[in-house]
Amino acid sequence: QLQLVESGGGLVQPGGSLSVSCVASRNTVHLYSIGWFRQAPGKEREGISCISSNGGRITYADSVKGRFTVSRDNAVNTAYLRLNDLRPEDTATYYCAASWTYCPGINDYQYWGQGIQVTVAS
Numbered sequence: 001q002l003q004l005v006e007s008g009g010g011l012v013q014p015g016g017s018l019s020v021s022c023v024a025s026r027n028t029v030h031l032y033s034i035g036w037f038r039q040a041p042g043k044e045r046e047g048i049s050c051i052s053s054n055g056g057r058i059t060y061a062d063s064v065k066g067r068f069t070v071s072r073d074n075a076v077n078t079a080y081l082r083l084n085d086l087r088p089e090d091t092a093t094y095y096c097a098a099s100w101t102y103c104p105g106i107n108d109y110q111y112w113g114q115g116i117q118v119t120v121a122s
Contacts, residue, residue: 002026002111004096009116016086020116022079022096033103034072034079038092038118045095050103051079059103064090086120094118 003025012018022034032053039045048061049070058070067086072079079096094116097109 002098004098004111004113006094006096006113006116009094009118011119011121012086013122014087014120016120017082017084018086018118019083020081020094020096020118022081022113024077024079024098024111026077028072028074028077028079028098030100031098032101033099034070035097035099035103035106035109036068036070036081037095037097037106038090039095039115040089040092043092045106046092047106049081052102057102083118086118088120090118091120092118 005023008020009018034051036049037045037047048064051058051070051072055072067084069082096113098111099109
C-alpha cells in the first residue's frame, strides 16, 4: 500500500520560513493530485493547497495564498510545501495527502502522511 512520509517543519519565528517534504513509497507520476492540509489544536482539518499530477494546476486557500508554495518532483516521489512569511496563526500539524482523482474533498483522498508540526512563535 502506498505510504506518505513527511519530514521537515519545526519551530520558527514570525516572518520566517520552513519547508515540509512528503515522500511516497512508490512512484508518484500517476497520482493525479497531492493535497496539503493543516490542523490546529481544537480546530478542524483545513485544506490549504492542491497540485495536479504534473504541477500544471495549483490551488491555494485564501489563508495561505501568496505566502505558501507547493511543488512536486515525481522523479524522486516527493512533494514539497514551502511556508513563507509565517504567522502565529499558521501553527498547526501539516499533512500531505494523495488522490487518484483531481483535488477531491478531504474525505476522498486515498493516502495520508503522518503529519508534521509547524510552530510559529517569537
